Amino acid sequence: MKNLIAATYAPMHQDGSLNLEIIKPYGQFLQSNGVEGAFVNGSTGDFVSLSTIERKQLIEAWAKNRLDTFFVTNHVGHTNIREAQELAAHSENLADAICALPPFYFKPRTLDSLLLYCSEIARSAPSLPFYYYHIPILTGADFPMIDFLKRAVDQIPNFAGIKYSQYNPKDFSQCLHFDQGSKNILFGVDEKMLSSLPLGTTGWVGSTYNHLAPLYYEIISSFIKGDIQKAESLQEKAVFFVETLDKISGFNGAGKSFMRLFGLNLGPSRFPHKTMTDQQLKTAIQALDQHRVLPFLNTSFSEKYLSI
Template sequence: MKGMIAATYAPMHKNGLLNTDIIGDYGNFLVDNKVAGAFVNGSTGDFTSLCTEERKELIEAWSKYRPEGFYLINHVGHTNVREACELAGHGANMVDATAALPPFYFRPKTLDDLVFYCKEIAQAAPDIPFYYYHIPVLTKVNLSMLGFIEKAQEQIPNFAGIKYTEDNLSDFKKCAQKDGDTLDMFFGIDEKYIDSLSVDAKGWVGSTYNHLAPLYQGISRHVAQGDLDAARHLQGKAIRFVQVLEALGGYHGGGKGFMRHLGLDMGPSRFPHRTFNENLLNQALQSFEKEGLSVYLSNPCRRDSGR
């Protein structure tokens, strides 16, 4: 799996219940903006605030309405390994791969603990790739990924790589180069996209690929042409996008709310994320226009899915 994969939001009605009717339009919107796939039920998708049945409902909708040739990765990580296995088994015939971050309350303390947890989940969907979701800033599980790869390759037959969300480019490169090009390494820090190109990243998972797909494609194009100043200029704008929303009340709620401007009403965020009202969203849009960001926004949803 290569290219930009969007960490997708969990669409909701105004009453806070899931709105799966919008998934068909959401998938077509991503394809129209040359996004290669969706990472569903992840951090961007409010997974910690969803129950198991809701996570199942979301992946069922994505499977039903996924565009042709569109990657679908189902995040099934949970503090309860049995719940994680249930989610993995449920989605095994619906998706291209499963992924899981580690338990984050009582946490695995050793590589053996972590591999045991991942092996249990991977076995629940043995015929599709399994990816470990490394995001230590949130899980506080920060074990050696090189060591993890070695043990995972020995014990997990369908281990396929890592969604690597840590600001450690040298370690990312070492992991990516281990055993040639046999693993998928998804870079997970959008603000460092330009830097990931210098360590030969070929796959990315991030939330701002929902909003700024043309901008990142421009960064990649400028780097390929050797125009690093232009690439850095665009990366700075991507960082400002996050900073503006964060300053107005929180990036997560702001990013989800801003999807309305792109033609997709994702509804409210769940606690503890703050849902932006129209006034805050208008302030964000005015800031983006003032800073020249609006021209790099993803093309709005065309609402022609026929669903």
């Protein structure tokens, strides 16, 4: 995986059932904005609120409707290791890779325990690259990833890398450059994207790439050109986008609701996330307009919300 990978939402009808029909235009929309892949069934995709059957249906729909050049990763982590293994095995011939975060209720207390969990899942889909999903703020499993990486390369034959969703520059950099950069270490904190560039990062997974891919590519371009002041200004706009939506109804639900502005009605969010009303969407647009964020939104922006 490289460049921008969008952590995708689980599209739903108004009654809360999955809306699988919209996945094809959703994928086309992402690809038209330079996003190079989808991270399916992750935190952004409300995986904890989905059944195993629903998670299978989602990855099946993404596999059926994607283009060959679009990289699809399926998150299969679960509190029940057997469910995780089932999801991993089901992913073969559907996804390009699988990823798993650790159990987050009864958490692995040691690195040995975490490695055993990952090994059991990875071997359930031996033909697919396996990524570990490091997001300790939500899982509570917080081990130095460089220690995990050094052992995973020997214990997990199909180990490919880490989705690193924590801001820890030293540990992240060590992982990124481990064994001359042989593993795919993906940066997963959108609001800190600029800080990852001096480290040599080439791949990012995040929620806001659904909405602001042009802005992030402009950050990368500005950094390469040496215009750090512009890159910092753009990063501030990305942070403002997240803070604005988060204040209205919480970012997960608001971010999904915001997709309506691109002509993609992905439906409501499942509890406890809240769905934005049309008035809240207009309020967000007003704030983003005042902060000059609108020009950096993905294309296909709906004009109807500009006539406030």
